[in-house]
Amino acid sequence: MDFEQADALNQAIRLLSLRHRARAATLLAPLGLHPGQEALLLELARTGPAIQSQLSEALGCEPPSVTLMTRKLEAGGYIRREPAPSDRRASIVELTDSGKALADQVKRLWCALAEETVAGLPAETVAELPGILRTLTGNVDSRRSRRPPEDDAV
Amino acid sequence: MDFEQADALNQAIRLLSLRHRARAATLLAPLGLHPGQEALLLELARTGPAIQSQLSEALGCEPPSVTLMTRKLEAGGYIRREPAPSDRRASIVELTDSGKALADQVKRLWCALAEETVAGLPAETVAELPGILRTLTGNVDSRRSRRPPEDDAV
DNA sequence: GCATAATAGTTATGCGCATAACTAATCTGT
DNA sequence: ACAGATTAGTTATGCGCATAACTATTATGC
Numbered sequence: 001m002d003f004e005q006a007d008a009l010n011q012a013i014r015l016l017s018l019r020h021r022a023r024a025a026t027l028l029a030p031l032g033l034h035p036g037q038e039a040l041l042l043e044l045a046r047t048g049p050a051i052q053s054q055l056s057e058a059l060g061c062e063p064p065s066v067t068l069m070t071r072k073l074e075a076g077g078y079i080r081r082e083p084a085p086s087d088r089r090a091s092i093v094e095l096t097d098s099g100k101a102l103a104d105q106v107k108r109l110w111c112a113l114a115e116e117t118v119a120g121l122p123a124e125t126v127a128e129l130p131g132i133l134r135t136l137t138g139n140v141d142s143r144r145s146r147r148p149p150e151d152d153a154v
Numbered sequence: 155m156d157f158e159q160a161d162a163l164n165q166a167i168r169l170l171s172l173r174h175r176a177r178a179a180t181l182l183a184p185l186g187l188h189p190g191q192e193a194l195l196l197e198l199a200r201t202g203p204a205i206q207s208q209l210s211e212a213l214g215c216e217p218p219s220v221t222l223m224t225r226k227l228e229a230g231g232y233i234r235r236e237p238a239p240s241d242r243r244a245s246i247v248e249l250t251d252s253g254k255a256l257a258d259q260v261k262r263l264w265c266a267l268a269e270e271t272v273a274g275l276p277a278e279t280v281a282e283l284p285g286i287l288r289t290l291t292g293n294v295d296s297r298r299s300r301r302p303p304e305d306d307a308v
Numbered sequence: 309g310c311a312t313a314a315t316a317g318t319t320a321t322g323c324g325c326a327t328a329a330c331t332a333a334t335c336t337g338t
Numbered sequence: 339a340c341a342g343a344t345t346a347g348t349t350a351t352g353c354g355c356a357t358a359a360c361t362a363t364t365a366t367g368c
Contacts, residue, residue: 024164069324
């Protein structure tokens with residue numbers, strides 16, 4: 001691959017990151033959320049209570065990031081942290097009622113953002129997109145377990 | 155679009171951002187660069203000397219970000235800033251010889267990263283990808299000038 | 309010609325994310 | 339049963355990026 005193509009790709013990924021995140025920030029701001037926090041709320045809404053290391057794994061970010069995110073969401077009253085009975089090192093994190101309500105609002109925003117994002121693309125491309133993006137992600141994922149491709153493309 | 159699909163897409167974009175950036179960080183670290191700085195070097199290598207506001211525009215980030223990036227790259231000896239003769243508000247930024255050499259190294263890394271990123275995808279998809287990503291970016295770009303789509307897809 | 313607007317850049321501050329270094333608890337091997 | 343490794347989490351620190359508020363310069367309208 002020559003530099004022109006490589007740069008077109010890398011730059012496109014970088015810019016998409018910046019813009020998608022910025023757009024998410026704009027949409028989430030009225031809810032009092034910063035981008036990244038919504039992922040934690042959605043994960044809890046999806047799977048129920050979890051300990052922080054599970055969240056770290058699910059969100060794809062490091063434990064210190066989870067520490068800070070949970071602290072801020074807890075301060076906002078959206079989540080609750082209580083010690084795990086079976087492991088005194090761990091904290092169980094769960095949504096409060098307020099957090100559940102907020103997660104529902106986030107879900108609606110999330111649909112709007114996704115629709116806005118793929119506007120103008122053929123439905124076929126839209127359907128393939130998550131799988132393609134996950135393939136790209138897996139290709140550069142330096143933390144992935146060594147189990148091979150796993151073919152989770154759509 | 156239902157939430158499942160929307161979340162699959164939004165999450166995929168978020169994770170790709172994290173991973174691609176992390177991978178770039180790993181590759182750039184031996185050169186003493188942090189991700190984001192390479193974009194500035196490549197832009198200068200591409201277009202020659204520029205003032206900061208042009209860089210801000212080209213990189214898609216805000217002027218304060220350019221201020222900090224240029225300061226650090228200048229401290230590293232990779233770029234030089236001198237006052238613009240025709241406008242005493244502006245600074246002209248250009249690569250030093252050291253910066254040009256570094257930019258060449260970055261170009262090689264950039265090719266390797268791009269190839270790694272698209273590994274396993276059909277060539278056809280790879281060819282379409284930059285255009286698709288730019289469409290997505292344009293769709294959520296809140297700073298774009300109001301000139302319509304512009305159809306720069308490949 | 310001069311007040312006002314627009315533009316180039318900086319500083320201050322805050323967030324998400326990372327790594328490094330640390331504590332506390334649990335698990336493992338002998 | 340106990341030393342050492344592993345795991346859960348935190349604190350400290352640094353970077354990129356953002357917005358807000360500011361200075362200095364240049365352009366504009368009357």
